[in-house]
Amino acid sequence: MNELEILKSAQEFIKNQFTGETTGHDYFHIERVVNSAKRIAKEENADESLVEMAAWLHDVGDYKLNDGIDKSEELITDFLNELEIPNEIIQKIIEIVSQVSFSKGNQPTSLEAKIVQDADRLDAIGAIGIARCFAYGGSKEREMWNPENPETSTIQHFYDKLLKLKDLMHTSSAKKIAEERHRYLEEFLERFYEEWNAKS
Numbered sequence: 001m002n003e004l005e006i007l008k009s010a011q012e013f014i015k016n017q018f019t020g021e022t023t024g025h026d027y028f029h030i031e032r033v034v035n036s037a038k039r040i041a042k043e044e045n046a047d048e049s050l051v052e053m054a055a056w057l058h059d060v061g062d063y064k065l066n067d068g069i070d071k072s073e074e075l076i077t078d079f080l081n082e083l084e085i086p087n088e089i090i091q092k093i094i095e096i097v098s099q100v101s102f103s104k105g106n107q108p109t110s111l112e113a114k115i116v117q118d119a120d121r122l123d124a125i126g127a128i129g130i131a132r133c134f135a136y137g138g139s140k141e142r143e144m145w146n147p148e149n150p151e152t153s154t155i156q157h158f159y160d161k162l163l164k165l166k167d168l169m170h171t172s173s174a175k176k177i178a179e180e181r182h183r184y185l186e187e188f189l190e191r192f193y194e195e196w197n198a199k200s
Contacts, residue, residue, distance in 0.1 A: 003049055006083055010056040013079060018059070023139040024132030025059050029123055033058065037119035040173045046111045050089070054096040054116050062101070072097055102161055108170065118174035121165045126181030130188055133157055145196065158189060 001009070018027040037055040041048045059065065060079070061072035073094050080090045096113040099106040100120050108114040123129060134144065137154030145155040166182035169175045 001083060006085070007049070007052055007056070009083055010053055010079075014056050014060075021065070022135065023065070024135040025062070025065060029132065030056065030059055032123050032128070033116070033119045036122050036174075036177075037116050040115045040119060040171055041112070043173045044111060044115060044171050046115055050092060050096070051112045051115050054093045054100075054112065055119060057093060058097050058100045058116055058120060060097070102165075114170035115174075118169050118171050121169065122174055122177055122181065125162055125165050125178060126184050129162060129181065130185065133162065145192075147196075155189075155192070158185060 014030050015027050018025065018030060020026065034052060034055040037051050038048060040046075041051040057076050057079070061070060061075040063070040076094055076097060077090055080093065092110075092112075096108075096110065096116055098104070099108045099113045100117045102121065102124075108117050124132065134154055137144070137157065143149075143153045145153045150156050162185055163182070166175075166178040169178045
């Protein structure tokens, strides 16, 4: 298998696994992360093929989608072994994937890991990030907003995570994109509270 065929196999694998997923971690989320990661990798002179493969696989086995159990290393290894990928490359991909998640709090140890993490975080902010936030909240049966008990609401996730992401970007390419998307989060919240508190 050449590199193009391997990446095509990864794309088909992800499409089969994630099409129709309803928490905001669907195939199209992963495709957007791949496209962002490829663009950033080119601008940052990173290993583009490694970045693309890790981006395709970054949500495989994620604990959020597996009842709180992280199966990423196991499932990614099984898939890449089927493609006869050298173990050295498999370990690099697993290392990158293990450093992507916000909740795990792992710091990226390579440029490629920084890029995939940035690309994933960019998809969590801006208009699509807002839509994904409410999709995930709904899947967890969270209230949209409850001013009497804000900690349990989807809006609280803006403060717990989304509004922090702009300042956590690593690459200059991602930082530029994040600035605009962050402003949109702030504008959305301002409008949300304005409408919520409107008096008849």
